[in-house]
Every structure is written in C-alpha cells, then in structure tokens.
Amino acid sequence: MTAGARRRRLVRLPQYGALVLYMLFLAFPLLWMLSTSLKSSSELVSVTPSLLPSSPKWSNYSTVLREQGLTRSAWNSLRVSLASTVLVILVGLPAAYALARFRSRLRTAALGWILVSQVFPLILVVIPLFLLLKQLHLFNTLPGLVAVYLVWSLPFALWMLQGYVASVPVELEEAAAIDGAGRLRTLSNVVLPLLLPGLVATAMFTFISAWNEFFFALVLIQSPERATLSLTLARFLGAEGQVQLGPLAAGSLLATVPSLVFFAFLQRRLTSGLLAGAVKG
Amino acid sequence: MLPALLPILLFSAIPLVRGLTLAFTDSRAGFNVPTHFVGVDNFSRLLDNTLFWSSFRIGLIWAFSVTALQFVLGLGLALLLNQPLRLRWLARTLSLVPWAMPPVIVAIMWRIMLDPSVGPISTTLQRLGLTDSPTNWLGDFSTALPAVIVVGVWAGMPQTTITLLAGLQAVPESLHEAAALDGAGSWQRFRHVTWPALRTVVAAITSLDFIWNFNSFGLVYVLTAGGPGGKTMLPMLFAYNEAFRYGEFGYAAAMGDVMVVLIVALLLFYLRSRLRSAT
Numbered sequence: 001m002t003a004g005a006r007r008r009r010l011v012r013l014p015q016y017g018a019l020v021l022y023m024l025f026l027a028f029p030l031l032w033m034l035s036t037s038l039k040s041s042s043e044l045v046s047v048t049p050s051l052l053p054s055s056p057k058w059s060n061y062s063t064v065l066r067e068q069g070l071t072r073s074a075w076n077s078l079r080v081s082l083a084s085t086v087l088v089i090l091v092g093l094p095a096a097y098a099l100a101r102f103r104s105r106l107r108t109a110a111l112g113w114i115l116v117s118q119v120f121p122l123i124l125v126v127i128p129l130f131l132l133l134k135q136l137h138l139f140n141t142l143p144g145l146v147a148v149y150l151v152w153s154l155p156f157a158l159w160m161l162q163g164y165v166a167s168v169p170v171e172l173e174e175a176a177a178i179d180g181a182g183r184l185r186t187l188s189n190v191v192l193p194l195l196l197p198g199l200v201a202t203a204m205f206t207f208i209s210a211w212n213e214f215f216f217a218l219v220l221i222q223s224p225e226r227a228t229l230s231l232t233l234a235r236f237l238g239a240e241g242q243v244q245l246g247p248l249a250a251g252s253l254l255a256t257v258p259s260l261v262f263f264a265f266l267q268r269r270l271t272s273g274l275l276a277g278a279v280k281g
Numbered sequence: 282m283l284p285a286l287l288p289i290l291l292f293s294a295i296p297l298v299r300g301l302t303l304a305f306t307d308s309r310a311g312f313n314v315p316t317h318f319v320g321v322d323n324f325s326r327l328l329d330n331t332l333f334w335s336s337f338r339i340g341l342i343w344a345f346s347v348t349a350l351q352f353v354l355g356l357g358l359a360l361l362l363n364q365p366l367r368l369r370w371l372a373r374t375l376s377l378v379p380w381a382m383p384p385v386i387v388a389i390m391w392r393i394m395l396d397p398s399v400g401p402i403s404t405t406l407q408r409l410g411l412t413d414s415p416t417n418w419l420g421d422f423s424t425a426l427p428a429v430i431v432v433g434v435w436a437g438m439p440q441t442t443i444t445l446l447a448g449l450q451a452v453p454e455s456l457h458e459a460a461a462l463d464g465a466g467s468w469q470r471f472r473h474v475t476w477p478a479l480r481t482v483v484a485a486i487t488s489l490d491f492i493w494n495f496n497s498f499g500l501v502y503v504l505t506a507g508g509p510g511g512k513t514m515l516p517m518l519f520a521y522n523e524a525f526r527y528g529e530f531g532y533a534a535a536m537g538d539v540m541v542v543l544i545v546a547l548l549l550f551y552l553r554s555r556l557r558s559a560t
Contacts, residue, residue, distance in 0.1 A: 011467075012366070019361050019372055022354075026375040029435070032401055033390045048408065049399055117293055119544055121496045123520040124300035124537035127530050131308075132296070155293055212383035214499035219525055230385040234503050237389055245393055252386045263381035 037061070037249035044245050060250040070251055072225060073232040078258075080142055080228060081210040084149035088157045088206045089199065091150065096161030097191075101170075111162075114155040125152065126219050133220060140222045148220060149210045156209075157202050164198025165191075204262045211259055229255045301541075303534035310528030323535035333536060336511065336519040337543075339426065343515055344495040347433040352487055354434065355441030360471075362442070363449045380439035388503035391432045395419055419505050425512045429501055436500055437493070441486055448482035449475065484555045488548055495544060516540055 031051060036044065038056040043049075064070055099107055129148050130139070138144030168191055176186040214230045221227055227235070233251060237243060304323055308316045327333055362373055379387060397403050397415040406412045418428040452475055460470045498517040501507070507514035507522075516536065524533035 015361060015364060015366060018357065019366060019368065022358050022361070023368075023372050023375055025435070026372075026378070026438070029390050029394050030378065032394055036393055045399060047398060047404055049401060049404055051401070113294060117297060119492055119541060119548075120297055120300070121517055121520070121537045121540045122498065123517060123524065123533055124303075124541070125296055127303055127308075127524055127534055128296045128299040131530075151293060151296060208381065214383065214385050214502075215521075218502075219521075230383050230499075233389060234385045237392065237503065245396075245399070248389060249393060252389050256382050256386055259381040259383065260378070263377065 033249045033253060036245055037253055039246055041244070041246055060246040061254070063247045064251040064254065067247070067251075069224065069227075069232055070229070073227050073229045074255070076142060076226060077211055077229040077255075080145055080149065081207050083143075083146045084153065084210045085203050085206045087146065087150045088153050089203055092154055092157045092161055092202070093199070096158050097165050097187075099158065100162040100165035111159075114159050117155050122215055126216060129216075130219060139220060140226065142221075142226055145217060145220055145228075148216050149213065152213075152216065153206045153209055157206055160202045160205065161198065164195055164202070167198075168194045201266055204266045208259045208262055208266075300534055301538060303531055304538045306531045308530040308534070310525075310530060316531075319531070323532050324539075326532065327535055327539065332511070333516075333519060336514045336516050337539075339512070339514055340495055340516040342426065343430060343433065343501075343513075344491055346430045347437065347494045348487055348490045350430070350434045351437050351441045351490055352483075355438055355486075356445055358438070358442045359445035359449055362446050376442050377439050379436050382436075384436065384497075384499035385503050387432065387436045388500050391435070392419070392504060395428060420509050422509055422512055425505060425509055429504055429513050432504060433494065433497070433500060437490060441490060444482060444486045445479070448479045452478045480555070484552060488552065491547070491551075492544060495540070 035051050035053055037060050038058070039053045040055070040057055040059070043054060099110055129151065133139040133144045133148070136144075138147065172190055172194070173186050176190045177183075181189065212230065213228075214234065217228045217231045218234075221231060224232070224235075233248070233255060236248060236251070305318060305320060306316050307319045307322070358372070358376060362369055362376075382390075394400055394402060395418040397417040397420070403412075403416045403418070406416060407414075416424065418424050456474050456478075457470055460474050465473065496517055497515065498521065501513055501515055502518060502521075505513045507518045517540075520533045520536040520540075523529050523536065
C-alpha cells in the first residue's frame with residue numbers, strides 16, 4: 001500500500017463517521033414511527049421503549065383502515081389532488097407555451113410576477129380567497145379547495161413548464177412547418193411528445209403539493225366529512241383525551257406512501273434525456 | 282399571447298393585490314358586514330401590539346436559525362454525497378424523504394419522538410441518568426423553540442442538500458485537479474475552488490430557505506400551535522389566529538403586509554451584499 005492510499009483511507013474514516021451520523025438523524029424518526037405503528041397498545045405505554053417491537057403486529061393498520069373518517073379523507077385528498085393537477089396542466093400549458101415562445105415585455109413582467117408571488121405569506125392569499133369562495137358559495141366544498149390549489153400551484157407549475165417548453169428547439173417547429181404541418185399538428189405531433197417528460201414531472205409536483213397541503217384546507221374546509229387527509233390526521237392528534245399513538249403512526253405512514261411513490265418517479269424523470277438527440281443528425 | 286396569460290392575472294395577481302390592499306380596510310368575518318377604507322389605522326394599531334412584535338422576533342429567530350442550520354448541515358451532507366463513498370445512494374435517498382412527506386405528518390412523527398413519557402429521546406436520557414424526570418420538549422418554555430427548530434431543520438434538509446449537491450457537481454473536475462497539482466490541500470481547494478463556484482447557488486438557496494421558513498405554518502401549528510405561552514408563535518400562526526379565530530381580516534392582512542416588507546428588505550440587503558462580495 002502506498003503512502004498516498006493509506007492517507008486517503010485515513011481521510012475516509014471520519015467521512016464515513018459523518019455519513020452514518022447524518023443517516024441516523026434522517027432515518028431514526030422514520031424507523032421509530034414504523035416501529036410505533038407495529039407495537040401493541042400495551043407496549044406503547046412502556047417507559048422503556050425499544051426500537052424493535054417485541055412482537056410486531058399489523059393490527060394498528062387494520063384499525064386505521066377500518067376507521068371510516070380516515071378512508072373518506074384519503075378519498076377526498078385523492079380527488080382534490082387529481083382534479084387540481086389536471087386543471088393546473090390544462091390552464092398552465094398554453095400559458096407556459098406563450099411565455100416561452102413569444103418574447104415581449106409582458107413575458108418579463110409575468111416571470112417577475114411569478115417569482116415575486118413566492119415571497120408573499122399565505123395569509124395574504126388566503127383571506128381574499130376565503131371572501132371570494134364565500135361569495136360564490138364554494139366555501140367548505142371540495143371544488144372550492146380545488147380552485148384554490150389551482151391558484152396556489154399555478155405560478156410554480158408555469159415556471160417549470162415554460163422551462164421545459166424553452167428547451168424544445170424552435171428549429172423542430174420550423175422544420176415541421178416547412179414540411180407542411182399546420183400549427184395544431186406541429187404542437188400535437190412534435191412539441192407535445194417532447195414535452196411529455198416535463199409535463200409528467202410538473203403534474204407529479206402539483207399532485208404532491210396538493211396532497212401534502214394543510215393551511216388552505218384548514219381554513220377553507222370545516223365539515224369533517226369533507227376533510228383532507230392532513231386535516232383529519234392533525235385533528236386526530238389535537239383531539240382531547242388519550243391519543244392512540246399506534247394507529248396514528250400507521251395512518252401517517254400510509255398517508256405518506258402516495259407522495260413517496262410519485263417522488264421516486266419524479267427523481268428518474270427529471271434526469272430523462274429525451275431531448276439529447278432531438279436536434280442532432 | 283394575452284388570452285394565455287389571463288389565468289395568471291385572474292388566479293394569481295388579483296387575489297394577491299386584493300390581499301395587500303385589505304390591510305387598509307376594516308374587513309371582518311361575518312355575513313353582510315360592510316367594509317370601509319380606514320387608511321393606516323390597522324398599521325398604527327399594530328405598532329402598539331407588543332404580542333405581534335414578540336411573535337415577529339420569534340419568527341426571525343426561527344427563520345434565521347433554521348436557515349443557517351439547514352445550510353451548514355446541508356453543505357456538509359452535499360460534500361459527503363459528492364465523494365465516492367459506499368452507501369452514498371442510501372444517504373441520498375434518505376435525504377430526499379422529508380421533502381415528500383406532508384408537513385403534518387413530519388410534525389406527528391416528531392410529536393411521537395419528543396413525547397415526554399414514552400418518546401425515545403426523553404426515556405433514553407432518563408435511562409442514562411442524565412435527567413431524572415421526563416423532559417417535556419414541546420411543552421417547556423425553554424426547550425420548545427429549540428425543539429421546533431430541530432424539526433424545522435429535519436424537514437427542510439432535502440431542498441438545501443440537493444441544490445448544493447447540484448452546485449458542487451457543476452464545479453469542473455479539472456479545476457480541482459489543477460489546484461491539487463499546484464499543491465493545494467483539501468481545505469484550500471474548498472476555499473478557493475469550490476466556494477467561489479458555489480456563490481450564486483448559496484445565495485439562491487439560503488434566500489429561498491429563509492422565505493419558506495419565515496412563512497411556514499403547518500409544521501409548528503401541529504407541533505405546538507404556538508405554545509407554550511406563545512413561545513413558538515410564528516407570525517403566520519399569529520396572523521392566522523387574528524383572521525380566523527377573531528375574524529379580524531383587515532388587521533391580519535396588515536400583519537401580512539408587514540411580513541412582506543420585512544422579507545423583501547432583508548432579501549435585498551442580503552443579496553446586495555452577497556453580489557458585491559462576488560465582484
């Protein structure tokens with residue numbers, strides 16, 4: 001072994017130590033919640049708890065799935081998230097195309113606005129929306145919540161989408177036009193397929209933000225039967241009396257699954273290289 | 282182009298402008314309550330509201346601490362992930378998980394972790410004999426804010442780490458090799474090669490983190506609801522209570538306006554000094 005290799009190995013040791021500490025900090029709370037969700041109610045009150053449940057049980061999960069309030073909230077969350085994702089894409093795609101393709105002063109203003117709108121505290125957004133929804137009789141309804149999620153996710157989705165549109169070379173559209181394709185045909189047969197990965201990424205991002213959202217739902221939804229998952233879980237915790245930690249942990253883990261799955265996909269999609277060879281050859 | 286941009290105007294700009302201007306009215310919750318223009322009344326009332334300013338101070342402590350810790354820890358992790366270490370893929374995956382989790386669930390998870398009687402932290406400290414009674418992290422005046430800050434750092438690590446890692450990977454390998462050939466040690470390479478190249482990424486992510494942290498709501502709402510005794514009452518929680526508990530819409534909007542002005546001023550100051558040091 002050369003002196004250099006030995007020195008490198010000596011440097012690696014503290015690096016691995018640090019990496020292990022990071023992983024502990026990041027993973028331990030998750031493992032603890034998993035362990036809590038597998039413990040029996042008698043084991044959960046132990047004052048000397050251990051990470052490994054003495055006899056893992058799935059009963060907390062079946063309790064949660066039988067809980068009518070939680071499954072209904074999951075259904076509400078799913079419908080609201082899907083509807084707002086579809087709307088954001090339908091409204092956002094033409095606007096993003098216009099933003100990316102037509103250079104004008106309006107474009108600068110719109111992009112500036114999108115960035116600025118991120119600075120505003122949500123309290124300034126939620127009060128006017130609350131008043132508006134009351135007027136329209138959409139307060140405490142799921143369609144009202146969907147409309148608010150559209151407003152709230154649109155700026156960032158636009159920002160993402162116009163970036164993806166800008167990365168589709170204009171030359172491709174020009175080539176299609178020269179080949180005799182009409183405007184609509186160019187868009188649907190040339191631009192859209194290339195845009196698809198970006199579209200999927202934006203859609204997933206919008207879905208995750210709606211699925212995870214809490215503040216707007218807290219303000220705008222009042223009936224328990226229309227509550228989203230985050231709302232119901234938070235109320236579960238806030239309820240007076242004994243909190244059932246086991247079912248709470250089980251429900252929380254189940255509620256995380258959809259976002260986690262989408263996120264795993266998003267990771268791969270973001271690095272998709274569909275465009276790499278599009279202008280070559 | 283105009284029709285395509287109409288949705289931005291309709292759904293994004295108009296509500297925000299309406300929110301900003303509500304602060305100059307006496308808008309209140311309730312049916313058919315007439316709203317009047319009251320000028321700067323809300324702001325002068327706000328000036329005397331010591332509770333709001335103490336909440337503002339708490340918000341600043343929270344946002345600065347969380348942002349600084351996120352940055353230091355995120356940079357450390359990003360530097361490690363940029364090394365050819367084994368298990369790197371696992372650490373990378375783990376570092377992304379908090380991002381995908383709903384804030385409410387992050388809060389629930391940490392409520393379980395920090396539980397005084399059955400949580401792992403409090404019981405381990407007792408078993409080791411470091412404390413003799415259960416520690417109520419979220420309920421004690423002195424520990425509530427630090428505990429909430431730790432949770433905030435945990436929840437916000439991914440964005441910071443991934444952005445910094447992307448920045449690190451954009452630093453050309455050849456620069457490092459050239460510096461190493463010239464005899465620069467790893468600290469010198471970090472100081473003179475990596476750090477200057479990261480400058481814009483650092484400015485961007487710390488600014489964004491600060492905005493997100495200052496405006497955050499769900500995490501602390503579920504963890505402590507602002508308690509104990511207002512020790513973790515972030516400005517957003519304060520404004521929320523004002524608007525939706527007491528129905529004072531105009532007053533709450535004024536608080537929101539004050540928050541915007543402060544954030545913009547701080548950001549301008551910060552970004553200007555960072556950009557000046559770059560040239």
